[in-house]
Amino acid sequence: MMLKLFKENIRIAFGSIKTQLLRTILTVLIIAIGITALVGILTVVTALENTVSTNFASMGANTFNINQYENTVRNRGGNEREVINPIISYPEAVAFKNKYKYPFTETSLSFTATSKAEVKYLDQKTDPEITIVGVDEHFITNSGLETTLGRSFNQFDIDNNTYSCVVGSDFEKGLLKDVNPIDKIISIRGARFKVIGVLKEKGSTFGHSQDLRVLIPIQVARSLFTAPNINYTISVMVSKKELLDPAIDNATSVMRRVRKLNPVRDNNFGMGRSDDLINRILGITQYLGWASWIISIITILGSSIALMNIMIVSVTERTREIGVRKALGATKTTISTQFFIETLLIGQIGGLVGIIIGILLGFAIATAMNFAFVIPWGAIFAAFATSFTVAIVSGLYPAIKASKLDPIEALRYE
Numbered sequence: 001m002m003l004k005l006f007k008e009n010i011r012i013a014f015g016s017i018k019t020q021l022l023r024t025i026l027t028v029l030i031i032a033i034g035i036t037a038l039v040g041i042l043t044v045v046t047a048l049e050n051t052v053s054t055n056f057a058s059m060g061a062n063t064f065n066i067n068q069y070e071n072t073v074r075n076r077g078g079n080e081r082e083v084i085n086p087i088i089s090y091p092e093a094v095a096f097k098n099k100y101k102y103p104f105t106e107t108s109l110s111f112t113a114t115s116k117a118e119v120k121y122l123d124q125k126t127d128p129e130i131t132i133v134g135v136d137e138h139f140i141t142n143s144g145l146e147t148t149l150g151r152s153f154n155q156f157d158i159d160n161n162t163y164s165c166v167v168g169s170d171f172e173k174g175l176l177k178d179v180n181p182i183d184k185i186i187s188i189r190g191a192r193f194k195v196i197g198v199l200k201e202k203g204s205t206f207g208h209s210q211d212l213r214v215l216i217p218i219q220v221a222r223s224l225f226t227a228p229n230i231n232y233t234i235s236v237m238v239s240k241k242e243l244l245d246p247a248i249d250n251a252t253s254v255m256r257r258v259r260k261l262n263p264v265r266d267n268n269f270g271m272g273r274s275d276d277l278i279n280r281i282l283g284i285t286q287y288l289g290w291a292s293w294i295i296s297i298i299t300i301l302g303s304s305i306a307l308m309n310i311m312i313v314s315v316t317e318r319t320r321e322i323g324v325r326k327a328l329g330a331t332k333t334t335i336s337t338q339f340f341i342e343t344l345l346i347g348q349i350g351g352l353v354g355i356i357i358g359i360l361l362g363f364a365i366a367t368a369m370n371f372a373f374v375i376p377w378g379a380i381f382a383a384f385a386t387s388f389t390v391a392i393v394s395g396l397y398p399a400i401k402a403s404k405l406d407p408i409e410a411l412r413y414e
Contacts, residue, residue: 013342016314023313027306028350031390034299035354035383036361041292042379043362045285047371062241063142064248066096066234066255069270085268087231090222092258096234100254102247108138108235109218113225119214120187121175131213132188134221140166140199142235150182150197153217157196161219165193168211169201188214189224248273300386303350304394311343311398315405322405332403339402343395344388351387355380 017024068085097107113132118125133139140152147166157164165188167181176184181195193216202210222230238247248271255269315322322335359376366373 010341010345012338013345016342017346020310020314023310024346027303027310027346028353030303030306031300031347031350031387032354032357034295034297034303035351035387036358037295037299038292038386039355039358039376039379039383040361040365041288041295042382043359043373043376044365044369044371045288045292046376046379047362047366047373048288049285050374051370051372062238062244063144063274064236064238064244064251065270065272065274066236066251067270067272068231085270087229088234088269090230090232093232093234095258096251096255099258100236100251102238102243102250104239104243105247106138106142106237106239108136108142108237109232110135110139110235111218111221111230111232113216113221113227113230117188117214119171119175121184124175126175129212132221132225133213133215134218134225135215136218138237139215139235142237145202146200147197148200149180150195152197153215158217158219161217161223163191163193163220164196164217166197166199166215167195168199168209168213170209170211171195172198186214188216191220191224244273300390304390307343307346307390307394308397310346311339311395312401314342315339315398315402319405322402326405335405336399336403339399340395343398344391347387347391347394348384351383354387355383358383 066088068087093109097109100107111134113134115131116128117130117132118128119130120126135153137153137155137158139145140147145152148169150166152166153164156162165186167176167186172181175186176195181198184195185192186195187193193214199211199213199215216224236247236251238244252267252271256267259268261268325335358379362376363373365371
């Protein structure tokens with residue numbers, strides 16, 4: 001009996017929607033705009049978080065870097081002035097590596113020689129957009145990289161400054177397409193390098209491809225690229241997670257000794273954990289999530305008013321119909337349920353339309369920005385819950401108003 005009554009209410013609701021099609025469409029669109037804003041932004045935020053997590057998680061939670069950074073200090077006048085920390089020079093980086101002997105750690109030195117190199121193979125050449133990185137034998141492991149072909153550098157390659165290189169995966173699609181890259185000779189600044197390995201594809205981060213790079217031994221890179229003030233990066237991987245914090249403390253102490261800092265001076269170098277970087281970036285995305293909620297709440301507030309208005313008008317227009325139903329024995333509950341179901345239908349239709357448009361919009365933006373798209377189930381659930389809440393809030397007053405109409409007065413209504 002209850003199921004038949006529910007089906008009848010659904011049928012009546014759809015009939016009412018058809019008779020007020022234009023107003024219903026406008027109300028659905030208003031609801032859909034709010035839901036689209038919510039789902040669209042949350043979809044992009046989810047895609048961004050997924051991309052960041054994927055790109056940085058491979059570095060491992062047990063890795064930390066020592067690099068240059070800027071901080072703010074106060075001078076004697078009380079005004080703030082910006083102090084640029086000195087670069088980490090090659091002698092300092094080597095001194096740290098030689099002095100840092102903490103158990104279960106591997107230290108890697110590297111520097112970006114250039115990001116605008118031209119690489120040649122036979123009579124072909126790339127655009128001047130290749131990044132050349134000088135590395136040691138531990139760089140690939142510490143950076144969470146893998147080789148799909150060949151091998152990475154070993155101690156012999158680094159100690160003997162061999163003219164060997166490991167290339168990014170994009171070389172298999174471009175310069176070294178249709179050939180086995182291993183043992184092929186490529187030219188960088190006139191120097192000939194033998195390809196010993198190909199890195200696993202990493203994709204792009206914020207529009208910058210990580211696969212258009214060539215890794216070469218650090219001393220060879222220093223001899224080819226002699227720009228002044230080269231800043232070196234020190235990367236340390238700790239094989240036991242529980243030793244990460246004491247390893248960082250010990251590294252800080254060693255680097256302070258390398259820089260000859262007295263005990264009262266602050267560090268003039270940066271210590272960054274890979275998991276800190278992930279958390280910092282993901283923390284920024286929270287603001288985008290809040291912005292989507294604020295935008296959608298403002299829009300949904302307007303859609304709630306519009307939906308309530310259309311239902312009040314519907315009650316007024318169907319006053320005589322309500323009178324007839326009451327005269328035939330319909331209870332207050334039956335009348336209020338009928339109008340309530342109608343409101344829920346409009347709200348859910350608007351929510352469904354908004355979800356579809358929001359996901360498509362989020363997918364388009366994520367694709368354009370090279371983010372790893374995932375279906376935002378949390379955003380979808382939030383959208384359904386929001387549209388359901390809107391329908392309840394908007395439909396409550398009209399439904400109560402309809403149920404309280406006097407049947408005699410309703411039958412007289414023209």
